[in-house]
Amino acid sequence: LQLTPLLDRKADRLSVNILQRVAIGRSAIMEPAIFLLDEPLSNVDAAFRAVMRTELKQLQRQFRQTMVYVTHDQLEAMTMADRIAVMDHGVLQQVGTPLEVYNDPANVFVARFIGAPGMNLLKGRPAESDRGLVVDLGPLGVTPPLPGELAAAMRGARGEVLYGFRPEQATLVQNGQGLAMPVTFVERIGARTIVHLGQGEAAVKTVFDxxxxxxxxxxxxxxPTTSSVRVFDAATGRAMRVGG
Structure with a gap:
């Protein structure tokens, strides 16, 4: 834990960041069967949090022991976990690998919570077209045809649905079919730009270079990238999948 140079210091002379290392070391030296970490990085600064995410992952591999890590920071969960359990008010929503939870959220809560920004969700209704099953988004028009398995899962659906896609999984279209929306805000955050489009229930975010x-x-x-589109039942919030 890189604490050797600090062994002669009193605790009141240590920073919050270093005290967090001490707490982890105090647990590790007991050689527990399972580590239970309850938001261990919530009180440290952002730069140190990024360092400790890597170090904790390396320590877990070194100890070869299970770590149960509680966090409200979905970035920590995505970068550190082998498996994630997403909970809402004590109710388990989904369990899976980070990519499974990101790519195939079980419901609207998981779709919005996982991801930075979370998944875009637009209200619409299933509609048949000469190109296949689409979602009618009202003033925004209709979506491209849904992929085969998703279209099969939606056959017979009559109520409102939520058409979902990740902000990172949409491209700008110069000459072609897509969703035309006004730009309302632009966040330039270094390597990427988050563009806010539309307003109210018809608002989405997209991530570009x-x-x-x-x-x-x-x-x-x-x-939106067709293969990445997900559709949810607007009434129940559950993802629409083949076989339920």
């Missing part, structure tokens, strides 16, 4: 040429007031046409 930092050189994307969009400004507030522009109209952007976006096309």
């Amino acid at each position: 930092n050189d994307v040429g969009l400004t507030i007031g522009d109209t952007a046409v976006i096309a």
Whole structure:
């Protein structure tokens, strides 16, 4: 834990970051069968939190012991976990690997919670077209045809659905079919840019490279990656899948 140079110091002369290392070391030296960590990095600064995420993962591999790690920070869960259990008010929502939970959220809560930003969800209704099953999004128009398995899961659905796609899984369309939406805000955060589109229930976020040429007031046409689209029952919030 890189504490050797500090062994002669009193606890009141240690920073919060170092005290957190001491607490982890105090647990590790007991050689427990299972580590239970309840938001161990919540009180440390952002830079140290990034370092400790890596170190804790390496320690877990070194100890070869199970760590149960509680966090409200979904980034910590995604970067550190072998398996994630997503809970809401004490109710288990989904268990899976980070990629399973990210790519195939079981319900609306998981879709919105996992991801930074969370999944975009637009209200619509299933509709038949000459190209296949689509979702009618009202003023935004209709979506591209849904992929085969998803279309099969939605056959016979009559009520409202939520058409979902990740902000990272949409592209700008210059000449083609997509969702035309006004740009309402642009967040440039280094290597990537988060573009806010639309308003109210028809608002989405998209993530592009930092050189994307969009400004507030522009109209952007976006096309979600077809294979990444997910659809949820608007009444129950559950993902629509083949076999239920």
